[in-house]
Amino acid sequence: MLSLENLVVKYGNVEALHGIDMKVSEGEIVxxxxxxxxxxxxxLMAISGLVKPASGGILFEGKPLHTLPAHRIVEMGIAQVPEGRRVFGTLTVEENLRLGAFTSKDKERDGETKEWIFTLFPILKERRKQLAGTLSGGEQQMLAIGRALMAHPRLLLLDEPSLGLAPLIIKAIFETIRQINESGVTVVLVEQNARAALRLAHRGYVMEVGRVVLADTAQNLLANPEVHSAYLGGHG
Incomplete structure (x- = not known):
């Protein structure tokens, strides 16, 4: 579904990605x-068009993404939940969700998607008239995921969804990511909490300073002693 081929990204003169290769198949959590x-x-930002590669390519179902502006990438079915949640604090929960559907022309489908989000996250339904800035961190993360789902994505990019959240909330959010995936959405998950991420994912990539140093099934990565000592030590 998605492939990154020898992708190089620079910020000014500094190379951030040194020619990485990744593949994501439809239906996977990677x-x-x-x-x-x-x-x-x-x-993730390169996939969603927020930074442009210096060289290499990104293909989505065989079509190049790296030449497109970010809003066209959303229209193709790719939505990102940015790190740090970034909900619109002065708008209500409902208004935040509506903004997620800005590329959609199908109002009926938008309504169905919103109801689905309210079944995934019942607390958002309760708080739908509340300003997003008054929600807890966990609720804001749920809203950020919900807002991305309103774009009817086929590929969902999640950047550090567990950051700064309590363990119980993290568990609930990861369970919901599993449900979203089971509904047919392919997921790419960037996550500090390596153990939780690998328990959820089908496959994983380990990156070090702009390079992919390991690619394997999630099960093999969980069992890999190097991964264990570097990323899984001390996480319950």
Whole structure:
């Protein structure tokens, strides 16, 4: 469904991604792991068109993405949940969700999607008239995921969905990501919490300083002693 081919991204003169290759098949959850500064977020931003590659390519179902503006990429069925949630705090939950559907022409489908989001996250339905800025961190994360789902994505990019959240909330959000995937949405997940991410994912990539150093099934990565000592030590 998605392939990154020898992707190079630079910020000014600094190379952030040094020619990475990744593949994502339809229906998968693929997890990208690595320390801060490994290039994980840059990879997602390149897929969603927020940064342009210096060289290499990104193909979605065989069509080049790297030449398109970000809004066209959303129209093709790719939505990103950015790191740090970034909901519109002065708008209500409902208004935030409506903004997620800005590329959609199908109002009936939008309504159905909103109802589905309310079954995934019942607390959002309760708070739908509330300003997003007054929600807890976990509720804002749910809203950010819901807003991305309103674009009817076929591929959902999640950047650090568990950041700064309590363990119980993380568990609930990861369970919902599984349900979203089971409904037919392919997921790419960037996550510091390597253990939780690998338990959820089918396959994973480990990045170090702008390079992919390991690619394997999630099960093999969980069992890999190097991954264990570097990323899984001390996480319950």
């Amino acid at each position: 997890s990208i792991l690595g320390a801060n500064g490994a290039g994980k977020s840059t990879t």
